[in-house]
Amino acid sequence: MRDPNLIYEVDEDVAAELQQSSEEQAGVGPVLLHVVSGFVDAGGAGQVATDHLRETFGSRRLATFDVDQLIDYRSRRPMMVFDSTTWSSYAEPELVLDVVSDAAGRSFLLLHGIEPDVQWERYAAAVRQLVERFDVPLTIGINGIPMGIPHTRPLSFTAHATRAELVADHVSWLGTVQVPASAASLVELRLGQSGHDAMGFAIHVPHYLAQSSYPQASITALQAVERATGLELDVKALERPAADALAEIERQVEGSSEVGAVVRALEQQYDAFTDGRARSNLLSDTSEIPTADEIGAEFERFLAQQGGDDSAR
Template sequence: MFDPTDLYELAKDAPELTDPVLLYHFDGFVDAGGAGRLALGHLLAELEHRVVATFDVDRLLDYRSRRPIMTFDTDKWVDCESPELAVYSTADATGTQFLVLSGPEPDREWELFAKAVGALLAELKVSKIVTLHGIPMAVPHTRPLGITMHASRPELIGPQSSNFGRVQVPGSMAALLEFRLGGQGHDAVGYAVHVPHYLSQAEYPHAAVTALEAVTRGTGLVFPMEGLRDAAERTNVEIEEQIRGSAELSTAIEGLEQQYDAFAAGSDKESLLAEPSSMPTGDELAAQFERFLAERDEDL
């Protein structure tokens, strides 16, 4: 029997914490608009933090499926960007400590990894785990972004309407942690931001803003948001400029707005997960945004 604690190493100077919340996101699964990645990346960029635990990526990752970047200079190798899956300790704008778990999604030993995270939660006295990511939906960027909440106990999120019934989908490590650790009595919450499907492959900071605002409502943590909101505003301005330059794109967005408004008013029972045949597909809209995305990438 493998010992799950062998999968991680706790820092020798790990801080003493009091019921911290742990926010987590793994790169590699569905994250429309980069909602989860941008949100946690923003927090680690804005807040002072330190590593409190690292996981053994050599055991967890398949390097041949996502090869690390190496740098060759003239006649020798000079660098290798080794992946890191780690837990960081930081504090919000009010001084409340919390934890962030981020890095690549494990390729193997999922069940052992879930047990390892459970053991780490016990060592760090974590009170609640929260995951956040984006999912593509047939919604326009001109309307408020919705959120599908899920949790290990319904009391953690309260009543909500949902676009989902009972469905089977490919699993993820984030979902497995909520399922396994929630089943063991841990409080686990997830926020899935509804990202316009035609922007799902782009970085959409507004989705990260929406995700972090949901975390604040659910946990009381207060985050520095000015930089992220500025990025969201700049992106929305660029999107509007692109739309104004295309009559076809403007018509498509107007159609999505009408569908969204009808759904919100309750006069249309069509799920926002699937589009009517008269609506453009996500691929068709995304194709029209290719030039916009390429121009944004060149500016970054």
């Protein structure tokens, strides 16, 4: 493997400020929160959370990855704007590490941007270098995954970690399963193998909202991060957009008997499960529940009306 240090560049001035901040906080290094796009993120759970953190608290760029070495442009081409006779803009992909301060002034790190297409091991090793350089005590990843649950019930999540003690207080929703890998999952695995604490929260998002922006999923994710770290992330700022999204969902459900039937069926399954009368986990056979395909044209209209970029998440 080629030197991981050669795929990113650190702003030494920001690094010095971070080091001073860590010394002022009893020598405790910053937590690292990582949310990279490209893998499953149902409801935009991770992306909405990232946007909230950056917009609410601001950030300083600590490290920048060389995406030319990590991205396959032909597999997911960046967008450009052609204006009449000229190319006017280019949505340059980025993968960066920022320093953010929470509501109490405590610094934490936010790794965000596009998931690498290639050199995953080198990328994971680079993240490990940054974790070790800045004395990161805990690395946390968040994302959303589609599940057969209704929006009318409290959201749950799957917690995972490099040590069982880190998730001892969380209910295990899954047994042993084989799933496609992601760069974020590999980072967590490799950090654990090298003796560093890492964990993640996969928020369970109603499958019929997977392609829409669902701020409630981001609230659940950030609340889990707050409990795990003690950070104050101003989650209440997301309550209004979450309420607006819920109102629109309810309006759409009331206007469609097909969608309403699916929601009611999911409610029955969810309630039976939580009462201890259902099968062992929510990923088991769902043959008695209408699928997204069975919702038909009405369901497609429901997703389309979520609008804009959200429908393409």
